[in-house]
Amino acid sequence: MQVFPFVVVAWILGVGLYGIVTSRHLVHLIVCLIIVQSSTYVLLLGVGYVTGAVAPYFFDVPVHTPAVDPVVQALALTDVVVEAAVTALLLALAVQAHKRFGTLDPNELVQLRG
């Protein structure tokens, strides 16, 4: 069984989580969250892959050509949209946090709130 794609998923998830835990800057933290979410794209596309199959587009190939699972690809698209929405909101909150507290270091934000 070929496990390389699932190792890549674990690696992306791991470095992203490590980045979040050790982050010293809110924007860096948000980027790390994007990386964590990127691991789900690789996982979704990985589980839907069929060896030797084409993309699920039958514009210039006959309908019965083996193709990869289009359902997980559609889910990956949803994933990207949700990520964009979450990132936009978090960046807006980071702007407000900087205005309110004058810092973007999560550790100092904790101290300020007591």
Place this chain on the structure above:
Amino acid sequence: MTARQRLWAFLTGMAGLAAFYLWGLAGLPGFGAYPGPYGDIINRIALAQTNATGVVSAVNFDYRGFDTVGEEFILFAAATGVATVLRHLRGERERAARDEALGVNAPPTSEAVRMTALILAGPVLVLGWFLASHAQTSPSGGFQGGVVLATAFILVYLAGQFLALRRISPVDITDAVEAVGAGGFAAVGIAAVGMGLAYLTNFLPLGTIPGAVSSSGTIALISFFVGLEVGAAFILIVSELLEQTLLLREESR
């Protein structure tokens, strides 16, 4: 909690996560040995049922259309949320005046960047329109096309200045376009209900040539509305964030 303690807590959690991940991995079919059946079934029937050669779009805008309504409204809510979080607060001017970055004058945009952005803006607009209107034929669709459309407007900001972006995409019009895009998708579904069909049933004629732009009924229409919504939402989000640094700085100078 010190950084060291936090790291240990994180490593403990990661050990647990790794155990569960390996356990789950053991139950998965091997990479490339997709067991089906849903993907295979949809690949076989989508073209005959919808006349769309792009099965991913057929899934997104037809089979899974109801989910995609929710997905689109997530983005709608996010754009509204960004505008709400970044609204002008009372005393904003004073707070902005204390901003440490205020004394720093950004260097002017280089001629190379301005020229490249100017040259790209037109073709990018066409590309975005192409993507948003070809969901049913090729790997594209309203979501991808909308983002590229928004990029064309943001290139105008790169080429000129923020006020030029505001002039070509005034907030009122962008808001209206976003509302039309979001409401249009929902309205297509309700139109189907009005005809006695289930919500978001593909009720338009499917066309005769599979893979033609005019084929696939509501898939193309919904993709168009999604393109409007996504493009407008991204222009709003980016210009809200730009406004925070540029206009507030402007006022306090």
